[in-house]
Ligand SMILES: Nc1ncnc2c1ncn2[C@@H]1O[C@H](COP(=O)(O)OP(=O)(O)OP(=O)(O)O)[C@@H](O)[C@H]1O
């Protein structure tokens with residue numbers, strides 16, 4: 001009986017502690033959503049979490065102020081394309097680096113990892129000239145090509161390689177005995193088993209593309225080609241001062257896909273831990 | 281007819297030669313067991329036959345055909361791996377049917393063959409489970425089932441029972457023996473386990489450093505090992521090898537070949553004699569009682585330790601003086617090179 005009592009007390013204490021710890025993370029989030037429903041004057045008035053006057057029209061204005069729906073879609077399809085391409089290329093390349101013995105494999109890996117150490121700010125100017133020479137300024141191509149074949153792609157490839165290295169080789173041998181080609185082994189055995197790695201790479205890649213600011217700023221000039229981070233910084237009044245309520249409303253909308261991606265990927269990761277027999 | 285024929289098979293990994301010319305003739309339906317110390321190349325040889333490793337030299341014929349360059353899946357062989365290598369993301373049913381699916385066998389035919397194999401191995405209740413939901417023995421059986429489904433001409437096993445506990449191992453051993461009787465397919469089996477090798481094999485191949493040391497029936501190898509290596513490798517506990525000078529008196533009546541320098545005698549062929557008609561004397565250093573028999577470690581007057589299995593009568597005390605004797609017909613003589621004479 002007393003053992004159960006202490007158990008309950010223990011749990012309550014823990015829950016309270018965790019709730020308190022969560023406050024610094026959740027509060028700004030709630031503040032953002034609440035700000036999205038306020039007027040600018042209320043935002044700078046006495047702070048309240050619940051808006052005194054709910055301005056739902058903020059969310060309409062977000063879409064009329066600039067082609068926000070179009071910009072939202074841009075971000076979505078670019079991030080999705082980048083993620084799919086990265087998953088495909090990184091898992092293929094990672095598999096090759098992990099499993100196929102070819103001359104210079106080690107050197108190639110070294111080169112790739114070295115490229116990671118060059119900060120983006122250093123490569124952005126040469127990249128700009130490259131993209132301009134290809135005639136792709138003010139298109140979405142640089143936003144797709146640069147992450148897929150740049151440092152992000154390398155990180156993804158490296159993650160996939162490490163994961164493939166740890167997969168039991170006998171499974172792939174079994175696949176070969178069953179008649180799979182090398183490509184078949186990759187597709188039917190290595191890939192299904194690397195769901196946690198794929199999910200992790202998907203999250204990282206999607207987030208990176210979703211948050212990209214410098215590249216769109218440099219490569220895009222027309223409003224309807226903007227991506228979200230650029231669009232968010234564009235809710236300004238005629239003096240160039242930010243329209244805080246619109247920015248907060250738009251930002252609230254912009255986090256929705258991230259939440260969804262997290263939920264999906266998290267489930268994948270947990271499920272595959274169950275699959276591999278590791279207790280979760 | 282599925283004979284497997286190895287002619288001068290060699291395998292190099294980089295500059296190191298691991299398999300150094302193996303000649304072997306495996307008859308149709310034979311159960312062949314590869315044994316040898318760790319690292320001698322048993323798994324490598326099996327993988328060469330399976331097609332998972334490329335052969336560096338020599339010829340491999342399966343069913344009368346040269347298959348050196350034939351990919352693994354077209355050699356008509358199936359392999360059971362030590363780790364079972366079941367696909368964790370597929371159910372038992374899909375694991376077993378996977379190879380057929382890859383070979384584009386129609387679904388109905390596939391279902392029939394899977395359920396047939398499942399019936400043989402009593403796997404029906406498990407068909408919809410995932411490998412992680414199975415015990416070690418069940419996984420083993422699924423792995424065998426996956427091999428059976430493809431109707432292979434040759435089965436390859438690489439230490440299939442080594443991850444099982446002792447009791448299950450005995451059970452699965454008899455199942456594999458039964459399977460071989462029913463299918464009478466050629467089987468090649470790698471093991472560390474003496475008993476597995478002796479009980480399962482029609483023919484045992486003793487490997488050492490990438491070469492065949494001796495091939496023969498279990499009885500051949502036990503009764504007439506051709507080298508000291510085989511003599512000590514087959515049989516448990518190990519055969520005692522004594523210098524001729526020390527071991528000679530053990531069976532006074534034996535005719536000793538001229539070139540012999542050492543004599544071998546198995547622990548189970550030694551018996552304790554009365555010290556009066558003394559032949560070879562020593563002191564009992566340790567007596568290990570195992571229930572059925574007692575294993576005596578006897579330190580001879582010459583300093584060597586000799587193992588003796590005593591299967592009746594009370595065991596002598598530690599430190600007791602004993603004398604050993606043996607039937608002259610049970611002695612093995614070896615020359616300077618370790619060859620039997
Ligand atoms: N892919 C490889 N590359 C390089 N060397 C290898 C490779 N595979 C095996 N070897 C070497 O070949 C030798 C024989 O290995 P193998 O696995 O055939 O031994 P084994 O007889 O099966 O041993 P065990 O009884 O421990 O399983 C070992 O020395 C091993 O290091």
Ligand SMILES: [Mg+2]
Nearest residue numbers: 322323324438
């Ligand atoms: Mg081995």
